[in-house]
Amino acid sequence: MAAELVRGQNHPLSRARIEIRISADVPVVAGATLADDSGRVPGADRVAHPGAPTLPGLEVSRQAAAEHRLAVDLDAMPETVHRLSVLIALPATADGPPRFGAVRAPRAAVTGLDGAEIAGYTLTGLDAESAVIALELYRRQGAWKVRAVGQGYAGGLTALFTDQGVPQAAELARGIEEAVAQGLARSVPARTTDTDRTRRTAASVAGSDLSGAASAAGPEPAGTAPAAGPSYDPRAAGVGSVRPAPADGSVRPAPADGSVRPTPADELGGTQPASGAGPSVSDGPGIAEAATSPAGGPVDYTHPKRRQASPPPAPGAPGPGAPAPVADGPAPPVAGDAVGWSMDERLYNQVWGMFEDLARSTAAYRSAVDFAESRLEKELDQVLSDPRSRLGSAGDAAREAARARQAELVDQARAVLDRDLAQLIAESEVVEPALPPAYAGWDNPVWHGYRVPTESPMAVRLGDLRLPESTPLRIPMLIRLPLERGLWIDSGSLDGTGSDTGELRHLAMRTAVALAARLLAVHPVGEFGVEVVDPAGAGASALTPLTGTGALAEPPATGAAGVAAVLGRLTERVDLVQMALRGGAPDALPPGLDTSRRLLIVNDFPHGFDDRAVTQLRYLADEGPDVGVHLLLVADREDAAAYGPLLDPLWRSLMRLTPAPDDHLADPWVGHAWTYEPCLVPDGSQVLQQVLTQVVTARTKRM
């Protein structure tokens, strides 16, 4: 039974007298090297090639040919031979292909003397190589086995022989070339040349497929018909002439290419030279492409239809509207290049993908730098502990070398990080402008074309994240809605010195207002409301955008009484909704109850809060998010120090944000400390007022 080997696979050989058959589309040189037990070929006399075709137990052809039969008698092999490598090379002729990537994958098979195949191997995946070790036969515990190798060499036979340890590899390779050149005059031509075959089948396919489409059938479908017999009509001729081809394994990818091509061409509308661009109809883009990328080339794994924009346009006749061919290297980033059901979801996933990539790229950089540091320390220690290096310049040189090694590694790591950053920055540059209002910064023009949405967004931007290494790149911090945790904007001073507390408190409140305004703006009319508790009235100026536009249903509650009233109302609401949901009767809620989501902004906590109010607030923080009541606390933890550890669970349950850049947020993958920066409205911008005015107008229209 014949075994079809994959690269690296082996197969036992039960017979000693075998043949190795090689078939290719173009004339190739076949040979073999005999290696000893150390895997080395001791000399040129252990290489069988056209110039020296016979060795004990082995005979190869004298000339280049498309078909080879190498006779091998394993019993006649000298004892010292442990491995026989079968090699194939492209002769260096002017008209021949220079590399295996340009021809159909050659095939090597081990057969019995009767021609029955024992094991076969098709050498796929070759590209720039011009010489390749196809198979090797080797001794394993007294028996012979065959292994598929497929190791190619772009450097040709010289590189191959050098790798095998043959002395004077270059001379030997040159000798083979000369022997081949002499023999080439009487060489057996390949059955047909590759280009001819492709052109013919591709033309017939195109002709048949397009035969129904106006004149696209081409001027001479009859010219292709004889391949399959004149009695077929053009459509059948196309099928008939393609079918037998795969049977002998000669034209595999071509039919797929050819038959698929006309469809995208039709869809693209205009790349087809029916518009008169091409010199002859039968030489349309599909065919031209098939002819330039030969049938036997590497198998193309890309989906033939998925990327219609990608296939290179026909040479000389680029279709109108066909995009420029993508250059080597990573494709330019595109906004929304992620999975998802909607553009919002795709952008959300893309932003999180960028976040993860940045986290991981930085982790790679940091770990490489750490490793370089620790290696440097170790090496310096070694230098110190080595008595020989204490005196003289040897120690200095060793220290210098260690430092150089460290610097080199750090440079390499930095280069990789810079490459990744450049890619991410390019992506950020296309993603940021494409973000919808919920994800966009306040300086994004999307806010100027703001319209009250009809659907709730899936996430909202809380701010920007960055790492010290990542400047100037910032990643939008997108959090899923509805918020699962309350938010706490820390108005306490970051360095603990207590400087500028008044300024910080104001900034914290501005952050809170910008966030509240964003949430109001990105929800449909009537689905989101904001309530404010500002016991001492300290946030009045920062609250102006909300109060001035009438975006708040009620003015900010002040004083202890106000706090108690608002908290009491929300507590009751949470309680009622919870009861209704648990009882499975959400429609049994009192008719007056507003079921829209609520954001409660509490400024200057715990001023104006008594114990009862604190307890209510904790209840809201715990139970509120599930029933649509969210908390936004603006507070300095120091102010609540009198409560001791009692409030620790409350602080922990809230997501801490800061009004000024601060590195306190950790990513979920690596745990870097990210610097958070809130989304603030640019100074002097009226965007908040404009947006909130629109929200209020939409609200009044609805009522």
Add this chain to the structure above:
Amino acid sequence: MTKGQAISLEKQDGGSLSAVRMGLGWKAAPRRGLFGSRTREIDLDASAVLFADKQPVDVVFFRHLVSDDGSVRHTGDNLVGGAGQGGDDEAIVVDLARVPVHIDQIIFTVNSFTGQTFQEVQNAFCRLVDETNGQELARYTLDGGGEYTAQIMAKVHRSGSGWTMTALGVPARGRTFQDLVPTILPVL
């Protein structure tokens, strides 16, 4: 591919493989008896240990599915095995271009978490695939491998500007990769 054999992952035209996948597959334990759920499942685990200068730096296994740098990803733990017909039941994908510069070796290991030796496991194999085109580079058969519960499969290491894979096939014993570290160190 046999023990000790090395394959250059660099193509001769200078371009190198950008991603390789180590796939592990085995046949689930046959169900027998009335209480089918009581058969002892076979749980093999694939792990990859990243070394820098012979020091383990990071590891990718069923509890840490992605290396910190994101270059090595485990597709997830399979606790029972599959049909045993050649499909990968667990796989580790290495994005060679993203491997941090100081990592010079990546060791792939297989452990029997449930303790069966490879003699008891059917159709177990381990293979290395060029992830970009699905081409198989090397394949290893595990079953019938003797009284071992672990094997150090292969190492992918830097050579020049590219990467080389060397098949190791060193048998070992252990439940997770931690038990293998003493066995790994000599092969680095």
